[in-house]
Structure formats: structure tokens, C-alpha cells
Amino acid sequence: AQSVTQLGSHVSVSEGALVLLRCNYSSSVPPYLFWYVQYPNQGLQLLLKYTSAATLVKGINGFEAEFKKSETSFHLTKPSAHMSDAAEYFCAVSDLTQGGSEKLVFGKGTKLTVNP
């Protein structure tokens, strides 16, 4: 089964500072990887996805992530944090259900705090 590990349940940065959220994956096949963001009292919103077309993936709101096979990592970055980036971020990997459908397996999430 595929899995992801997010290092750090809480990350705190200053406004304007670099954001780095870490994700490592475990997969027996070339993975499809995703980053989602969740704001309070809302569902999960897709930030970006890796589907093997390019190792550096750009997403919404200025976020990007780099797929590194040698490190089994898919870390999320943003050069300059904004107050509106405060939210919880989830890394996910695609896997198969018992019946052969696709599903996503999520990490435990990283809560990002942005300080003024």
C-alpha cells in the first residue's frame, strides 16, 4: 500500500518568509502525488499535482512542489508567505481500492501559521 509522511504537524513562519512543508512518500510504483489545502470549516482544495510530466510542479496561490525520486520527497514551497496562507496542508498519494478503483491516501497534515 502507498503512504505519505508529513514531517512537522505545525510550521510557523513570518509574513514574507519562505514556506517549506515536507512530504515523503512510499510507493511501489511511480506515484501520482497531490497537495491539498484546508481552510477552517471548509473541505480540501487542490493546490497542485504531480503526474510525471515535470518534476517541478506549479500550483495555485504561488505554491510549487518538486518531485525527487531519489529522496522519495514531494515538498511544498512558496517563496514569500502571506497571511492568507494560514491553513492546514495535506500531502496525498494515489492508490488502489480493494475493487480496483483509485483512491487518495493522505498524510496527517501540517498546520501553517503565518505571523505578521
Add this chain to the structure above:
Amino acid sequence: ETGVTQTPRHLVMGMTNKKSLKCEQHLGHNAMYWYKQSAKKPLELMFVYNFKEQTENNSVPSRFSPECPNSSHLFLHLHTLQPEDSALYLCASSQDRGDSPLHFGNGTRLTVT
């Protein structure tokens, strides 16, 4: 408008009640999902349906009963729940391809008293 609509947004129910959560997707997807999100726990996949057929039941207690009458609608019927079932229940849909992301609704916040 997220494309996936969940109702109600909030639900408070006693342990002896019967209630249902509803999810509707307007994206033309063929797969639908129920996830449970509890405090301090990772997102737990509960059920997956593909073209109305259940393809995953992740050892969910029988007090949770899913129903998928068509590819656009998904229900979660609840009965005799426990306080530990209080959580945010998220519905999602997708094209059922590995590179296809899940699209989530805003969830139903369930409190069992």
C-alpha cells in the same frame, strides 16, 4: 460553488437517532468517496463507489450505511452512533484515474450527543 455539495453543513444528533448525510456532484465524475476527519487523526477513507458500485469498505462499523443511487449522488445513513463518531464527514468525487484529483465538498460537521 465547489462542484460537490454536501448537506447539511452541521448536524447534532443523539445516539438513538437516525439521520442521513447527502452529497451531490455536478462534475460528471464516476467515482464518489466518503472520508472521515477527526481531530488529531489523519483523514480516514470510509467508502468508495465507482459507477454506483462499492469498491471499498474500509472496515467501517455497520452503524454507517452508504448508498449510491447514481454517479451524482451519495448518501451516508447514520443510526445508533457513538460520541466518538463526532467528526467532519467529507464527500469527494473524481474521474477514477490515478492522475485525477479528488474534488471535495465542504463537509458535514457531525456532533453525537
